[in-house]
Amino acid sequence: MKRILENIKIAFKSLGLNKLRSFLTMxxxxxxxxxxxxxxxxGEGAEASINENIQSMGTNVITITPGREQVFTGGGEVNVEAAPGQGRVFIRTFDEDADEEFTEEEDEEIVAGELYLEDVEALKKETILLDEVIPLLSSMSSFSYMSWSGNVSVTATTEDYLDFAGYELEKGNFFTTDDVSNLSNVVILGYNIANDYFGKTNPIGETVKIDRKNFKVTGILKSVGYTFGMSPDNSIYIPITMAQNKLYGxxxxxxxMAKVESEEVMDDAIIEAKAALRKEHQILPGESSDFEISSSAQLLEMASTVTDIxxxxxxxxAAISLLVGGIGIMNIMFVSVxxxxxxxxIRKAIGAKNRDVLIQFLTESIVLSLSGGIIGIGLAGLITGVLGAFTTLSSPITASPVIMALSFSTAIGLIFGIFPAMRAARLNPIDSLRHE
Structure with missing residues (x-):
């Protein structure tokens, strides 16, 4: 142990003789x-944030989206997702569950899958495992107040959305059942929208324009943060009936989206919802569904996979920089030798063995690389700190990446320092003493 500490002391002393060169090498x-x-x-912070957002909305949530068809284009296939209001599209389809494939040269005319408010009612009536069911219609629209204008994300939904999502109001009220029934021109502002457009002015009761139509502000959401990379704070919320009939046509x-009684009956609830929608869409047995159903667990797994990738x-x-750094360490160690x-x-002449010289130079290489790794961890802390100061994403540095970074730094110092150290150990002491 004493010899190891002595080698480390010599390594730091040697590196300190040329601080600039050592820093550039690191x-x-x-x-x-x-x-x-x-x-x-x-990445860990983003995954934790996604998990927290799903937990806040509930792990017992299912999401139903319009179906997608596979388009064969000779060399491969392309997924085409049905968009509201597109009507008919001409595509060639292949149903993996069907008994036969389409082999004709002519494209078959089909109706792209779509979802309607009637589907929401069908799910409420035909299922017993779904507690809450809400529709969502999202789009980008122009938004203006007095001389301020811009494009914002619009979420059109029902009066149940606030409780479903677990959001709270900063001021005012969410729109009501009557607002939805009467196609009322009312709007709820996300926290950031209210601050950006109104500042310290109370927006409740003020009139804003969405796609040049007047809306009365009735409420402001409390700050929510980011969900799947998007922030409800930057959105506005209006009755879905109003959006369909007056805004988008x-x-x-x-x-x-629907909440299931409990996670234990999730699979049964999905089967039940699928049966209700197939009945509502008049889909015959053996025909493909024109909608997709996914659970919170599936969304979490998908988000986790994307984050990991x-x-x-x-x-x-980033590891390329480590490789370049390792090569730099090897070069500078050869120069040092x-x-x-x-x-x-001189060391060999007074009794130092080849092993002693090898260990000394190897220690210097590891100390050089490990010092760079420690400074790098500090740099990472600065980066994540700045990111946390300007966003709502929390990215604390945990033990796992630190241990990995220190391990890699040590390994790089060892791998890229071994050859210079071996060259130093093999030097002939007589020839070395003659070296000028």
Whole structure:
């Protein structure tokens, strides 16, 4: 242990003789480790945020979206998602569950899958495992107040949305059943929208324009944060009937969300919902459904998979800096061996063995790389701290990426320092003493 500490002391003393060169050598390691740790921490924070958002809305939620058809285009297939109001599209389909494939050259005319408010009523009437069912129609629209204008995300829904999503009001009231029934021109503002357009002015009762139509502000949501990379704070909310009939002129919805009695009956609830919608859409046995149903668990799994892929991809790119840093360490250690050839000869002349010289230079390489790794972790902390200060994403640096970063730094110092250390150990002491 005493010898190890002595080697570390010598390593720091040697590196301190040329601080600028040592820092420039560590730079690749610093950037690489900082990037990898920051990416992993941000990824973990994003995954935790997604999990928290799903938990807040409930793990017993199912989401129903319009069906997608597969289009064969000779060399492959393309997914086409039905959009509200598109009407008919011409595509070639292949049903994996069907007994036969389409082989004709002519394209078959089919109706793209769509969802309607009647589907919501059908789910309420035909199911017993679904507690709450709400429709959603999302779009981007122009929004203006006095001289301020811009484009905002519009979510059209029913009076049940507030309780369903678990949101709270900062001021005012959410729209009511009567507002939905009467197609009222009322709007609820997300927290950021209210602050950006009104500042310290109380927006309740004020008139705003959405796609050049007047709406009365009746409420403001409390700040929610980000959900799947999007913030409800940057959205506005209006009655879905008003949106369909007066704003967009369509009778479809983007999606339907429903809460199940409990997670234990999730699979049964999905089967029940599927049966109710197939009946409502008059889909015959053997025919493909024109809608898709996914659970919160499936959404969480999908989001987790996407996050993991992004972490791996970005970390791989950042790892290139580690490789460059390792090569830099190897080069500078070769230079150090050449510069200290006479020192090596003196050490061997007074009794140092090849192993002692090998360990000394290997220790210097590891100390150089590990120091860069520690500084890199500090850089990652700075990056995640700045990100947390300007966004609602919490990305604390956990033990896992730190341990991985320190392990990689040590490994890089060991791998890229072994060859220079071996060269130093093999130097002939007599020739080394003659070196100028």
């Amino acid at each position: 730079l690749g390691i610093i950037i690489g480790v900082g990037s990898v740790v920051a990416v992993m921490s941000i 369509i009778d479809t919805v983007n999606q339907i 992004m972490i791996i991809l970005l970390s791989s790119i 050449t510069e200290r050839t006479r020192e090596i000869g």
